[in-house]
Amino acid sequence: MKFSSVFSYRIVLAAFMVGVGCTPRGSSNGRLPDSTPPGAAVSGETLTVFMTGNVLSTLQPCGCSSGQLGGLDRRGAVLATAPADQRLVLDTGNLLAGHKPQDMIKLGVLFQAMSMLEYDLVHLTPEDLAAVTNLGLAQGGTFPLITPDGEASCSKKFTVAGQPLTVTVASARADSLDIDSLESLFEQRQALGLNILIIDDASDDVVAKLATLRALDVVICPTAADEPRIIDKGRQKPLLVSVGRLGKYVARLTARPAGDGTLGLDFDKVAVDESLAQDEHLAQLYKDYQVMVKEERLLEGHPRVPLPDGLKYLGNESCRSCHSYEYDKWSKNPHAHAYETLVNVGAQYDPECVKCHVVGFGYESGFISEESPKDLRDVGCEVCHGPGSEHLKSLTTGRGGTGISEPMAKCIDCHNPDHSPGYQGHEEEYLRKIIHWREPEAAGDVK
Ligand code: HEC
Ligand code: HEC
Ligand code: HEC
Ligand code: HEC
Known part of the structure; x- marks a missing residue:
């Protein structure tokens, strides 16, 4: 450095x-x-x-x-x-x-x-x-x-x-x-x-x-x-x-x-x-x-670890073919332009910002920099549902289980008081705004 x-x-x-x-x-x-x-x-x-x-x-x-x-x-x-x-x-x-x-x-x-x-x-x-x-x-x-x-x-x-x-x-x-x-x-x-x-x-x-x-x-x-x-x-x-x-x-x-x-x-x-x-x-x-942050290549220099159990992030596009309903709904909510939001304020090279505005930052198969596959940008499917590799494997091998494990991130990880002061006390409202699943009643009490 x-x-x-x-x-x-x-x-x-x-x-x-x-x-x-x-x-x-x-x-x-x-x-x-x-x-x-x-x-x-x-x-x-x-x-x-x-x-x-x-x-x-x-x-x-x-x-x-x-x-x-x-x-x-x-x-x-x-x-x-x-x-x-x-x-x-x-x-x-x-x-x-x-x-x-x-x-x-x-x-x-x-x-x-x-x-x-x-x-x-x-x-x-x-x-x-x-x-x-x-x-x-x-x-x-x-x-x-x-x-x-x-x-x-x-x-x-x-x-x-x-x-x-x-x-x-x-x-x-x-x-x-x-x-x-x-x-x-x-x-x-x-x-x-x-x-x-x-x-x-x-x-x-x-x-x-x-x-x-x-x-x-x-x-x-x-x-x-x-x-x-x-x-x-x-x-x-x-x-x-x-x-x-x-x-x-x-x-x-x-x-x-x-x-x-x-x-x-x-x-x-x-x-x-x-x-x-x-x-x-x-x-x-x-x-x-912000230019210095870009030129020092802090994103590329940021430490990265593998996911546990050999899991990998695949990107939003790999979910699209089977979950086109959810994908279309998701792409109309603010999570789908979270990266563009950073670009608009010149912060897309800043690891301190990127970590909450992309998929899997800090993991080997996650977002690294603007060179990464575009579908790892934004708050994508796998941010919440977890890395998709095992899900796809279990679907193709019919081995049982969905392979979609515990969600990797909870809303509050990103919607914390510093970054989203309006979240606490309005969890239901926030959840309703991101509905992309077929039956809203199934939403449960996600925190
Ligand atoms: C090859 C088609 C296919 C692809 C690609 C696919 N899924 Fe699925 N997914 C399914 C099917 C089929 C189910 C229903 C499985 C079941 O209920 O047993 C499912 C279920 C789910 C569920 C509900 C899990 C549950 O516990 O009920 C989630 C969440 C999900 N997928 C997310 C994803 C994500 C995220 C991706 C991209 C990384 C993805 N899927 C890619 C076919 C696919
Ligand atoms: C990885 C971090 C992250 C996680 C996890 C996350 N969000 Fe977000 N969320 C964001 C970012 C970043 C934005 C801003 C997107 C933009 O406007 O560019 C956002 C925006 C939103 C908005 C729009 C807020 C507004 O004022 O219009 C809602 C609603 C929301 N999130 C709900 C949720 C819910 C519910 C969960 C949990 C199921 C969740 N988010 C999980 C990062 C996250
Ligand atoms: C801890 C996770 C987190 C980090 C770190 C983070 N953000 Fe965010 N950001 C969010 C969430 C969550 C929202 C949505 C807030 C809401 O609407 O409640 C958001 C929204 C935004 C918005 C949209 C505001 C609007 O107009 O609605 C901008 C711009 C933004 N972030 C820029 C940045 C920048 C620049 C940095 C780095 C200096 C950064 N973020 C770091 C989580 C984060
Ligand atoms: C901000 C977090 C978040 C993002 C991003 C997100 N989801 Fe979801 N998803 C949820 C939550 C929360 C639920 C409803 C919770 C539940 O019932 O388990 C849900 C529900 C679903 C379901 C229905 C699961 C069921 O059991 O009925 C599917 C399928 C799904 N999402 C796929 C996707 C796909 C595909 C994407 C990307 C295009 C995506 N999700 C992006 C949080 C998210």
């Missing part, structure tokens, strides 16, 4: 700047370029910190149903709700769902996207860092990187409501929490400061320790929830928050100088929904990603 194309398709990191350093643990704070030039007269009344994280290899929603949240191409519309000189854009890391070649391609795309979205700072988990280093993405960027073990903090100065305000973001591991060194990372607090810590574990004892850090304002905690939220509503300081997952929302922290030298903080979430304007450059980046 070669990753050269990760960098050749607009993933040109030439725009990355060198020398915007942050702080290794123990030394004084690094600085990002100040957002407001000295002496700037006008300033807004609030500062907004936008936070994303835990994208787990997600660039876009799959698009299997309408109303899905997320997408790098719409994220910019959220960030643009605050002026560039009054916002800080941060990703808290946990970028990968796995370590497959496709995850690595996505990581390159994600870096490119974050640079196009003018991220100020990206935090990497140790796992992220290993992959980023491997791909050569760590060598400087338009945004600095911090990690719990290395460059541990970064600051940026703003002018808000006429006053200087310094935002510092630091990272720490709960298992080697060093309150003194955190104290020194935050100590350079100017008149007004907003100090944010990213931590990998927020159990009670860790939080109790962190609460002794008076300079600490906000702790970003790990999460398994898609929605950003305040973790402990009863706690005033530090504010414990999570930033959500999969890019479905952007977490928003609004800081407002209260006038008495303190800072008022509000936390909320903004849904990245379909009503937001799509950025054409980021939409193009996604198309470039």
Whole structure:
């Protein structure tokens, strides 16, 4: 597997700047370029910190149903709700769902996207860092990187409501929490400061320790929830928050100088929904990603195993001669154009999409790529009824038994909450829509 194309398709990191350093643990704070030039007269009344994280290899929603949240191409519309000189854009890391070649391609795309979205700072988990280093993405960027073990903090100065305000973001591991060194990372607090810590574990004892850090304002905690939220509503300081997952929302922290030298903080979430304007450059980046997926031949490279008991997929056409009634009915239901649906959105080379839109992906006799027999495309007969080889053998030899075994897939395998949110609770309705058998009453209670 070669990753050269990760960098050749607009993933040109030439725009990355060198020398915007942050702080290794123990030394004084690094600085990002100040957002407001000295002496700037006008300033807004609030500062907004936008936070994303835990994208787990997600660039876009799959698009299997309408109303899905997320997408790098719409994220910019959220960030643009605050002026560039009054916002800080941060990703808290946990970028990968796995370590497959496709995850690595996505990581390159994600870096490119974050640079196009003018991220100020990206935090990497140790796992992220290993992959980023491997791909050569760590060598400087338009945004600095911090990690719990290395460059541990970064600051940026703003002018808000006429006053200087310094935002510092630091990272720490709960298992080697060093309150003194955190104290020194935050100590350079100017008149007004907003100090944010990213931590990998927020159990009670860790939080109790962190609460002794008076300079600490906000702790970003790990999460398994898609929605950003305040973790402990009863706690005033530090504010414990999570930033959500999969890019479905952007977490928003609004800081407002209260006038008495303190800072008022509000936390909320903004849904990245379909009503937001799509950025054409980021939409193009996604198309470039689809081209990379094609050129890396991920479908062909996907692991394949034989079916048990020597069974084989035969394709829809081999059922047609004897089951022409069922075939004709089936060909008028949406399952019969599931592959074309992918072609229409340019996703037919993407194993993550193809697996539910064809017959037997991942099996030797199943769909491999567009070179495969056409009748292995779509959600064909054998997806539900199982591979047909034994059925045909038993019919021709008259050996008894139909050879059509337990169905290979159940509706819910594909119609799961992520890809078909309308399915649960409407099973009967869905089943009725795919009737292709002669007596509807025989349908039974299929799940
Ligand atoms: C040579 C003709 C022939 C072909 C080709 C054929 N079938 Fe059949 N199929 C039959 C016959 C005949 C029955 C009825 C068998 C019985 O009831 O014992 C049947 C029964 C079935 C049943 C009902 C099984 C049951 O348990 O009642 C299913 C489902 C089925 N076929 C699916 C398929 C699929 C999928 C294919 C293509 C892979 C296929 N058939 C190809 C002749 C065929
Ligand atoms: C291998 C994955 C898979 C399995 C298994 C599967 N489906 Fe589907 N289903 C799809 C895909 C993909 C589509 C979208 C097809 C398209 O529009 O291109 C779909 C679409 C549908 C639709 C149309 C939905 C609409 O809004 O119009 C119905 C109804 C449906 N499936 C019912 C079922 C039922 C009932 C079962 C189980 C007996 C089932 N499906 C099993 C993948 C699957
Ligand atoms: C887990 C199985 C699964 C995977 C993986 C999957 N799909 Fe689907 N897809 C479905 C099902 C099921 C439907 C039908 C949803 C419904 O109508 O309830 C569907 C429907 C669609 C539709 C039709 C939406 C419409 O207009 O009605 C599109 C487009 C689509 N998928 C694209 C994709 C893309 C692109 C990917 C990969 C990023 C993908 N799918 C991955 C199961 C899947
Ligand atoms: C999305 C899943 C799905 C697909 C795709 C599908 N079927 Fe079915 N099929 C079913 C279900 C569910 C039933 C009714 C369930 C039952 O009674 O066992 C059924 C019933 C049948 C029956 C009648 C079985 C009986 O016992 O009376 C035949 C024959 C059949 N299908 C053949 C086909 C053929 C041929 C194709 C392709 C052209 C096909 N099916 C595609 C799910 C599917």
